[in-house]
Amino acid sequence: MIRVLFICHGNICRSPMAEFILxxxxxxxxxxxxxxxxxxxTSAEEIWNGIGNPVYPPARTELAKHGIYCEGKRAVQMKASDYDKYDYLIGMDSMNIRNMExxxxxxxxxxxxxxLEFAGLEADxxxxxxxxxxxxxxxxxxxxxxxxxxxxxxxxxxC
Known part of the structure; x- marks a missing residue:
């Protein structure tokens, strides 16, 4: 089993897009x-009283244009224990990487x-x-x- 966790700042745009695209x-x-x-x-900004906000509507719309749906996904905050649970912790930008560290x-x-490092790019x-x-x-x-x-x-x- 290959365990992958995508991470961004609020978990309402980029990281859920990556989750559902993969x-x-x-x-x-x-x-x-x-x-x-x-x-x-990496932040709790999109989590209120323990309940995460859903995927941001324009992100949901972009995924749906490609036949990908993310209904039910809500923001969650990364935990230190995720390092042991997942094989790959993949951030979207340099600030995410610093916060993940x-x-x-x-x-x-x-x-x-x-x-984007997997594609040989240093870009965020x-x-x-x-x-x-x-x-x-x-x-x-x-x-x-x-x-x-x-x-x-x-x-x-x-394979």
Whole structure:
């Protein structure tokens, strides 16, 4: 079982997009039973009285344009114990990476990655919260998730 946790600041845009895009990809490849895929936030800003906000409506709309649905997903906050639970903790940008390192007490490289690194890029996944360009974020996430699966295949972790 390959356990993947995608992380962004609030867990309402980029990381849930990545969660559901990768779930769709592995489902289409017939590999769903080999993966556990989730997403979380480095902050509690989108969590009120223990209940997380749902995926931001424009992010849901962008996913739906591609036949991907994320109904029922609510923001959750990353915990230090996630480092032991997951094989890959994948952040969307450099600030997420710093916060992930702070939360887990571990450094980038062991299990902590930035999504677009899998595609050989140093770039951050664009944050649609500031740009309103959910289409660009979608493309960034697809690029990163596709490259991630290719890396797993090259490493012999999936067929």
């Amino acid at each position: 779930k769709d990809m592995v489902n289409n490849l017939g590999l769903s039973d080999q993966f556990e895929i989730a997403s979380a936030a 702070r939360i887990t007490g571990h450094k980038k490289g062991d299990k902590i990655y930035k999504l 996944c664009r944050d649609p919260w500031y740009t309103s360009r959910f289409d660009e974020t979608y493309r960034d996430v697809v690029t990163g998730c596709t490259a991630f699966l290719e890396c797993l295949q090259k490493e012999g972790k999936i």
